[in-house]
Amino acid sequence: MSRSPSLPDRPHREIDPDLPDDERIEALRGHYAxxxxxxxxxxxxxxxxxxxRASLRERVDRVERENETLKSSSLYIATVEDVVGDGEVVVKQHGNNQEVLTEVSPRMADRVGAGDRVAVDDSFAIQTVLDAETDARAQSMEITERPEVSYEDIGGIDQQIREVREAVEQPLSEPEVFEEVGIEPPSGVLLYGPPGTGKTMLAKAVANKTDATFVKMAGSELVRKFIGEGSRLVRDLFEMAREREPAIIFIDEIDAIATTRTESKTSGDAEVQRTMMQLLAEMDGFEARGEIRIIAATNRFDMLDRAILRPGRFDRLIEVPEPDRDGRERILQIHTREMNVDNDVDFAALADDTEGYSGADIESLATEAGMFAIRNERNEVHHQDFLEAVDKIENDDSSDVVTSAGYFYQ
Ligand SMILES: Nc1ncnc2c1ncn2[C@@H]1O[C@H](COP(=O)(O)OP(=O)(O)OP(=O)(O)O)[C@@H](O)[C@H]1O
Incomplete structure (x- = not known):
């Protein structure tokens, strides 16, 4: 730092009062000078x-600004694509889609997994994993690189499987067939029917079969949890799918964002409207022969705004009903494949006893029967265990069976 210059000496002059006037004036002039x-x-x-002072002030201001920038320095949002091992991951930055192989600090190593949204700094070092609170997308979207469901795991809806394969799988696996014939594949497929009948499973099985990423979003979460974010989340949903082509977008409970317009003009309705408009805009601007297929599901077909069913939107409707007697038998067999089931179990008889059960109900029934075997200290499940399970489920007020059978869906 430069030292302050020394101050000049203070002039001091004694003037003799007895001097003649002209000399005194001269002395005073000199003093004045x-x-x-x-x-x-x-x-x-x-x-x-x-x-x-001005230049120092300027420096202080600059340092303060730099400090501020450093303290609040923006982080970029990226998705962890792959954990390569040895503390390295591939991240893809949102927006520019730049993919980077980056090291994970030991502090973050246990917390980072494929599919996580993370905040990265300029050098792509992962600073934080976005938790559910900050990451609306993580809460409302489920992304599975390759779901483990196959068509063989789904019972009783063979006709629906066939239709979904034609409408969703074939355009992905054999797009040339559609080109040769000169038709556009259906834009979107709508699965409708009571809860727990295998709609989600169907969508997952197609993703599995076609090696497509499964991107699921629940319509209800879109509008209920993230007020004001609905349309942004719809945009994000399509963006996520584009980043991961081939992909299957699955919108569960689409009725939550595509209900018939009501007269009321509450802000909640406006939000639902905006979200639906965004969805329609995304679908309208969509390449029908592209690598992204859209499947939606609803339990409330009656409530749907018909605008979403127009050609170019959800133009293939597939009803997924409750399983019939044969379907129930098949689903029972599927869900007991891994169980140690005694020869006395009569699946045909159980199918008769489970009228009105959905696939999900039958899955709970099998688990419940296994619990009875354990309670009776057996490692084999007997027919009687299934009967007791039926009894328990039907007398249990909290059971879904009672409600799902009574669901209104068309
Ligand atoms: N047809 C089926 N075959 C075998 N299992 C089934 C079937 N339907 C449902 N399940 C079982 O029930 C569970 C829930 O099914 P899924 O989520 O596919 O139903 P959903 O129709 O999408 O229901 P929701 O409308 O409530 O979302 C599945 O994980 C599966 O174990």
Missing amino acids: ELVDVHEQLSAQLDDAEER
């Missing part, structure tokens, strides 16, 4: 000091 000189020096020093 000295004072003027010192004044000029001090003014110059003051100007210098002012100048230095």
Whole structure:
């Protein structure tokens, strides 16, 4: 730091009062001249000091600004695509889709997994994993690189499987067939029917079969949890799918965002409307022969706004009903494949006893029967265990069976 210049000496002059007037005046003139000189020096020093002060102030301002920028420095949002091992991951930055192989600090190593949204700094070091609170997308979207469901795991809806394969799988696996014939594949497929009948499974099985990423979003979460975010989330949903082509977008409970317009003009309705408009806009601007297929599901077909069923939107409707007797038998067999089931179990008879059960109900029934076997200290499940399970489920008020059978869906 430069040192302040020394101050000039203060002029001091004793003037003898007994001097003749002209000499005194001369002495006073001389004193005055000295004072003027010192004044000029001090003014110059003051100007210098002012100048230095201004330049220091400027430096302080600059440092403060830099400090502020560092403290609040923006982080970029990226998705972890793959954990390569040895503390390295591939991340893809949102927006520019740049893919980067980056090291994970030991502090973050246990917390980072494929599919996580993370905040990265300029050098792509992962600073934080976005938790459910900050990451609306993580809460409302489920992304599975390759779901483990196959068509063989789904019972009783063979006709629906066939239709979904034609409408969703074939355009992905054999797009040339559609080109040769000169038709556009259906834009979107709508699965409708009571809860727990295998709609989600169907969508997952197609993703599995076609090696497509499964991107699921629940319509209800879109509008209920993230007020004001609905349309952004719809945009995000399609963007996520585009980043991961081939992909299957599955919108569960689409009725939550595509209900018939009501007269009321509450802000909640406006939000639902905006979300639906965004969805329609995304679908309208969609390449029908592209690598992204859209499947939606609803339990409330009656409530749907018909605008979403127009050609170019959800133009293939597939009903997924409750399983019939044969379907129930098949689903029972599927869900007991891994169980140690005694020869006395009569699946045909159980199918008769489970009228009105959905696939999900039958899955709970099998688990419940297994619990009875464990309670009776057996490792084999007997027919009687299934009967007790039926009894328990039907007398249990909290059971879904009672409600799902009574669901209104068309
Ligand atoms: N047809 C089926 N075959 C075999 N299992 C089934 C079938 N339907 C449902 N399940 C079982 O029930 C569970 C839930 O099914 P799924 O989520 O596919 O139903 P959904 O129709 O999408 O229901 P929701 O309308 O409530 O979302 C599945 O994980 C599966 O174990």
